[in-house]
Amino acid sequence: MYNDYAALKKELYAGNVTCTEVVRYYLDNINKGKHLNAFLLVLETEALRQASEIDLKIRSGNAGKLAGMVIAVKDVLSLKGYKLTCGSKILQNFEALYTASAIQRLIDEDAVIIGKTNCDEFAMGSSNENSAYGNVLNPADNSCVPGGSSGGSAAAVAADMCMVSIGTDTGGSIRQPASFCGVVGLKPTYGRISRYGLTAFASSFDTIGPFARNVSDAALALEVMSGLDKNDSTSANKNKEDYISKIHEFSAGKIKVGIIADLDESGLQHEIKESMNKAVEQIKSSGAEIIPIELPNLKYSIQAYYILTTAEASSNLARYDGARYGTRSKDAKVLEDMYVNSRSEGFGMEVKRRIMLGTYVLSHGYYDAYYKKAQRLRRLIKNDFKKVYDKVDLILLPTTPTTAFKIGEKSNNPLAMYLNDIYTTAANLSGNPALSIPLGKDNNNLPIGLQIIGDDFNEAKVLGLGEFILKNTA
Numbered sequence: 076m077y078n079d080y081a082a083l084k085k086e087l088y089a090g091n092v093t094c095t096e097v098v099r100y101y102l103d104n105i106n107k108g109k110h111l112n113a114f115l116l117v118l119e120t121e122a123l124r125q126a127s128e129i130d131l132k133i134r135s136g137n138a139g140k141l142a143g144m145v146i147a148v149k150d151v152l153s154l155k156g157y158k159l160t161c162g163s164k165i166l167q168n169f170e171a172l173y174t175a176s177a178i179q180r181l182i183d184e185d186a187v188i189i190g191k192t193n194c195d196e197f198a199m200g201s202s203n204e205n206s207a208y209g210n211v212l213n214p215a216d217n218s219c220v221p222g223g224s225s226g227g228s229a230a231a232v233a234a235d236m237c238m239v240s241i242g243t244d245t246g247g248s249i250r251q252p253a254s255f256c257g258v259v260g261l262k263p264t265y266g267r268i269s270r271y272g273l274t275a276f277a278s279s280f281d282t283i284g285p286f287a288r289n290v291s292d293a294a295l296a297l298e299v300m301s302g303l304d305k306n307d308s309t310s311a312n313k314n315k316e317d318y319i320s321k322i323h324e325f326s327a328g329k330i331k332v333g334i335i336a337d338l339d340e341s342g343l344q345h346e347i348k349e350s351m352n353k354a355v356e357q358i359k360s361s362g363a364e365i366i367p368i369e370l371p372n373l374k375y376s377i378q379a380y381y382i383l384t385t386a387e388a389s390s391n392l393a394r395y396d397g398a399r400y401g402t403r404s405k406d407a408k409v410l411e412d413m414y415v416n417s418r419s420e421g422f423g424m425e426v427k428r429r430i431m432l433g434t435y436v437l438s439h440g441y442y443d444a445y446y447k448k449a450q451r452l453r454r455l456i457k458n459d460f461k462k463v464y465d466k467v468d469l470i471l472l473p474t475t476p477t478t479a480f481k482i483g484e485k486s487n488n489p490l491a492m493y494l495n496d497i498y499t500t501a502a503n504l505s506g507n508p509a510l511s512i513p514l515g516k517d518n519n520n521l522p523i524g525l526q527i528i529g530d531d532f533n534e535a536k537v538l539g540l541g542e543f544i545l546k547n548t549a
Contacts, residue, residue: 076235077097077100077238078288078289079288079289079291079292080141080143080144080238080239080291080292080295081291083097083143083144083238084142084143087133087142087143088133093126093130094126094127094129094130094133094142094143094187095123095126095127095130097126097143097145098122098123098125098126098145098187098189099123101145101189101235101236101237101238102117102119102122102123102189104234104235104236105117105189105190105231105236108214108234108236110212110217111211111212111214111217111230111234112193112208112209112210112211112212112227113147113192113193113211113221113226113227113228113230113231113234113236114147114190114191114192114193114227114231114236115150115158115160115162115190115191115192115193115208115227116150116157116158116190116191117189117190118157118188118189118190118191121188122145122187122188122189122190125185125187125188126143126187129142129143129185129187132185138185139183139184139185139186140184140185140295140299141181141184141185141186141295141296141299142184142185142186143185143187144181144186144187144238144239144292144295144296145186145187145189145237145238145239146181146186146187146188146189146237146238146239146240146241146296147188147189147190147191147192147227147228147231147232147236147237147239147240147241148178148188148190148191148192148228148240148241149191149192149194149198149225149227149228149240149241149242149243150162150191150192150193150194150227151194151197151198151243151273151274151276152175152177152178152241152243152272152273152274152283153171153172153173153174153175153178153272153273153274154171154174154175154178154188154191155171155172155173155174156170156171157170157171157191158170158171158191159171159191159274160207160208161194161196161197161198161274162193162194162195162196162197162198162205162206162207162208162224163196163197163207163421163422163423163426164207164402164420164421164422164423165395165400165401165402165417165418165420165421165422166395166400166401166402166421167207167402168402169400169401171272173272174272175269175271175272175273175283176269176271176272176304176306176307177241177268177269177271177272177273177283177300178241178272179272180299180300180302181241181296181299181300184299186239186299189236189237190237192225192227192228192230192231192240192242193206193208193209193211193226193227194206194223194224194225194226194227194228194242195223195224195226195248195425196422196423196425196426197274197276197388197392197426198224198225198243198245198248198274198276198281199224199276199388199425199426199429200223200224200425200492201222201223201224201247201248201251201492201493201495201496202220202221202222202223202226202480202482202485202486202492202495203220203221203222203223203224203226203227203252204220204223204482204483204486205223205224205423205424205425205426207423210226210482211226211227211230212230212482213230213233213255213256213479214230214233214234214256215233215255215256215257215479215520215521215522216479216519216520216521218481218482219255219479219480219481219482219521220255220479220480220481220482221233221252221255221256221479222251222252222253222254222255222256222475222479223248223251223252224242224243224245224248224252225240225242225243225244225248225249225252225260225286226252226255226256228240228241228242228249228252228286229242229249229252229253229255229256229258229260229286230252230256231286232256232258232286232287232288233256233257233258238287238288238292239285239286239287239292239293239296240285240286240287241283241284241285241286241296241300242260242283242284242285242286243273243276243281243282243283243284244260244262244281244282244283244284244503245276245277245280245281245282245384245503246280246380246384246496246499246500246503247262247474247475247495247496247498247499247500247503249261249262249282249284249286249511250262250474250499250509250510250511250524250526251474251475251495251496251499251511251524252286253286253474253511253513253524254474254475254478254511254513254522254523254524254526255475255478255479255521255522255524256479256522257513257516257522257524258286258287258288258513259286259287259288259289259290259292259293259510259511259512259513259541260284260285260286260293260510260511261284261285261293261297261508261509261510261511261534261537261538262282262284262502262503262508262509262510263282263283263284263297263301263508263534264282264311264506264507264508264531264532264533264534265279265280265282265309265503265506266309266310266311266506267282267297267301267310267311267313267508267532267534268282268283268284268297268300268301268310269283269300269302269303269304269306269307269310270282270283270307270309270310271304271306271307271310275387275391276384276387276388276391277383277384277387277388277391278309278387278391279383279387280380280383280384280387280503280504282503283300284297285297285300289542289545290322290510290512290538290541290542290545291319291322291542293510293538294318294319294322294534294538295318295319297318297534297538298315298316298317298318298319301313301315301316302314302315311532313532316534316535318534318535318538321535321538321539322535322538322539322542324539325535325536325539325540325542325543326362327358327361327362327363327540327543328361328362328363329362330363330364330468330469330536330540331363331364331366331466331467331468331469332355332358332363332364332365332366332467332468332469332470332471332540333366333367333368333463333466333467333469333470333471334355334365334366334367334368334470334471335367335368335369335370335373335470335472336367336368336369337369338373338472339374339497342476342477342494342497343473343476343477344476344477344478344517346478346515346517346518346523347473347475347476347477347478347517347523348473350514350515350523350525351471351473351514351525353514353548354471354514354525354544354548355471357544357547357548358540358543358544358547361543361547366466366467368463368466368467368470369459369463370456370459370460370463370501371459372452372455372456372459373456373459373501375452375456376456376497376500376501376504377493377494377496377497377500378449378452379449379452379453379456379500379504380496380500380503380504381432381493382432382436382445382446382449383446383449383450383453383504384429384433385429385430385432385433385436386433386436386437386446387433388426388429388430388433389429389430389431389432389433389434389437390433390437392422392426392430395417395418395421395422396413396414396417396418397413397414397416397417397418397421398413398414401417401421402417402420402421403417404416404417404419404420404421406420425489428489436449453504453505456501456504456505457504457505457506459505460501460505460507460528460530464530468529468530468533468536469527469528469529469536469537469540470527470528470529471525471526471527472498472525472526472527472528473498473524473525473526474498474499474511474524474525474526475495475498475499475524476494476495476497476498477495478516478517478519478521478522478523479521479522498526499526501528502528506531507528507529507530507531508528508529508531508532508533508534508537509526509527509528509529509537510526510527510537510538510541511524511525511526512524512525512527512541512544512545513545514544514548525544527540527541527544
């Protein structure tokens, strides 16, 4: 097991292990863990070819910053020449024409891409039960969901099938599965990482971020992927940061941490609350100032999120019609039949549900009543966060209200499923960076996650506190 990239890198440069041996190790684990259904595509030949080239670079002294880091990629991100299914039947035969900017930056620094991971269809889901290619199993308990939508990416790291994986987070799709699977998951500030090459679900919410077994590896991946991209007008013109150095410089005694005074804890599992309280006491004893805060509009975040994201999904998924993109139905005699049948056959039930919801809230007579009000509410939520960050540096929250639930337990109850995102959607509405770290286990031995939310582009402090808590909380 390679738990830490810094340690592995020393071994690689000392000649004690080769990149090829590392890749074979992970390929063997992928094969052993096939039953988890974490991967939709394993790039065995390509990964070994990359590894062989990197071994030569290491020996010649010109290898990149991530030489030998083995990474899996969620199958909503394009990788040129390989299938890009987004977990959907409608894209089952689609091949990517270019590589996503974030992934290309990893490749340019000599990371090895080992495969594409399973996910909820078009990243719509909280359990990874919506994939057209079968649900992913949680490595901690195979009878439980791994979380979604980036369940395959979280499970791949948790099951030691790769060192780092890349997921996407629209309403908690990195943080929630990270919590369920017991790994680190980071949603960066919106715009920190280019979305070029990411298949859109909700364009003003979608963010790309890393999963890892530790904070440092996630920070290193973030550093490499971040930065302005001419192909994405929403990418931020911010200088790259040396997050590893800033993590090492972090001091809990210099920060103010906000705890929401009126947090809705009605559905919060008691072990999660206890773990959070323990972390609060730890950082308080280390000198951090704990400040009660208010986010008065937080309670409306789920409503605003599902109105706005379904509206954007309705628009973004209109292109999959059997003509421009996607599988075309063979059962069509006229043009209208081709559109209707292609979408009916190609999309799963959850995607259809969200398209219909989105079309409804955008329709004449309902736009002002739903979509417009939700946009105003989004601004109020963003303003709430801005006011809070005048008083505190970071906010602590549970990542999820419960630990991982059983497969099938909530699949027939969309509302119960959506409420899994009650603590995560606000950071997507506001665009703030948020990190989930593993913080012990519940009475059923299932992982518990703690969430840290920071001010815009303040990932360094978010990562610093995450590293501090992991090192100091038993």
